[in-house]
Amino acid sequence: MKYRNFINENIKVSILGFGCMRFPLYDPNNNGSIDKEKSFEMLKYAFDSGVNYFDTAYTYHDGQSEVFVGESIKKLGRDKLYLATKMPLWLCKEYSDYENIFEEQLKKLQTEYIDFYLAHSIGENSYRKMVENNIFDFFDKERKSGRIKYVGFSFHDNLELFKEIVDSYNWDFCQIQLNYMDENYQAGVEGLRYAKSKGLSVIVMEPVKGGFLSDGPKEVKDYFIDLNKEYSMAQWALKWVYNFEEVSLALSGMSNLDQVKENIKIASEAEANSLNFKELENINKVKDFFNSKTKIACTSCEYCLPCPEGVQIPSVFSKYNNAVIYDRKERYKKEYLSLIEEKKDASLCVECGQCESICPQALNIIDTLKEANNYFIKEKP
Structure with missing residues (x-):
């Protein structure tokens, strides 16, 4: 397993983080019915293979992810790994909600502290509301108490807002969506580099675009086979993300043991700035192929909103x-x-x-x- 610096040089995180939002289920119609036996097998394999960053959230698996992760890290050894979870901003109407939800999370996770705590899925409205509700005072208080070690945010909005948020508080890290199809989407590569220049460590989510980049037509697969037939499309997507030295780790929401093994293989090999010209060229050809199928070149700038008839x-x-x-x-x-x-x-x-x-x-x-x-x-x- 490869490791990179996180926050400061005293913390080394595995470049693969385990996203705990897509565990196998007993009942496919019940997202809270985590198959604990299969899921723990996945977590333990990852842990034994060197993965030391485990990411969950209050709402994952209908609230059951934190419960299961709490049970699991107790078995694996709480002091041997880093735990991340998030504050669900959309459920917080006032300051006391931050306190109450955080206390609940500590109980569900069976821990006295959270290593990496995030404001979850910040957008324009949720950002303004959390500032109004003095969330920074909450972060400062819990940092001082030692129950939150490091503070960050996950982001889903435009680049301009991203930069404003980066500059608004003494953040330790941030979490952004990035993959070879989303170089200029939301924070994008420019946001990645901006955050790093401001001293924030950066976590990447959706490196395989929610699984979209794990499969494709023959034309796409041939570009990757031409490079190395031993690597899957998902592995090439991860290699592209790991090629950025500004990335500390990439989160993957894995749903079976084969995916865990596949991702660990790449995370044990990938280095920053390691993709050669032909590899980058072929990935760009794949990107061009997908983009050629685009029906309309909308950039989601939202100048067209609000529509008088309410059309989004x-x-x-x-x-x-x-x-x-x-x-x-x-x-x-x-x-x-x-x-x-x-x-x-x-x-x-x-x-x-x-x-x-x-x-x-x-x-x-x-x-x-x-x-x-x-x-x-x-x-x-």
Whole structure:
């Protein structure tokens, strides 16, 4: 297992972190029904192979991940690993919620302290609300008490906001989405380097884009086979992330033992700045192939919002693009149906043209909204 510096030179973390959000289940329709025997086998194999960073959250597996992880790290040895969990900002209406949820987490995890504690999934609204609720005072208090060793945040919003948040507090680390298809998405590579320049350690989540980059058509697979037929697509996705020296570790939400073994193999070999010209070139060709299937070049800048009719235009386009690019229509159809329930879907467009008049990309929004709705629904239910 390879290790990199984290926070400071006294902490060495495995470059593979175990994301505890996709454990195998007894009942596929019950996300809280963790198969503890299979899941512990995975955790122990990872631990015995050198993985020392385990990441959970209050809401993972319907609240059961923290319970199971608490039971498991007690068996593995609490002082032999690093534990990370997160504050669910969307459940916090006032300062006392931070205190109450944190106390609950300590009990569920059967620990007296958390090594790495994150404000979970910060976006524009949740950031403003947590500042208003004085979350930084909570962090300062628990840091001083020793019950939180290091403070960070996980992020899902635009680059400008990311930089503002980085500069807003004495953070130790941050967690961003990054993979070879998302170089310029959310914080992206620029955010990675900005955070590092400000002294933050950086954790990468979704290095395989939620599994989307673990499989592909023959054209894509051939690019990777040409490099090394022994490596899977998922392993190449991890190698791309590990190539950045600014990355301390990559989290992977593994759901079976084979995935654990596959990821550990790469995490035992990968080095920063190790990909050669041909490897980077072929990965860019894969990226170009996927991008060539993009239906509309929406950057999610949100200049088109609010739509007078309530259509969530960037969200519609994101689901349409991902469904086509990665051949995941059924998955994104379910998400599109949720937009219909929320009365934010493309069928509500009345072709007023406001969005097209202000779109900085000059996109054909109206016609593509029709295409997206027809692709998922054919007609409004």
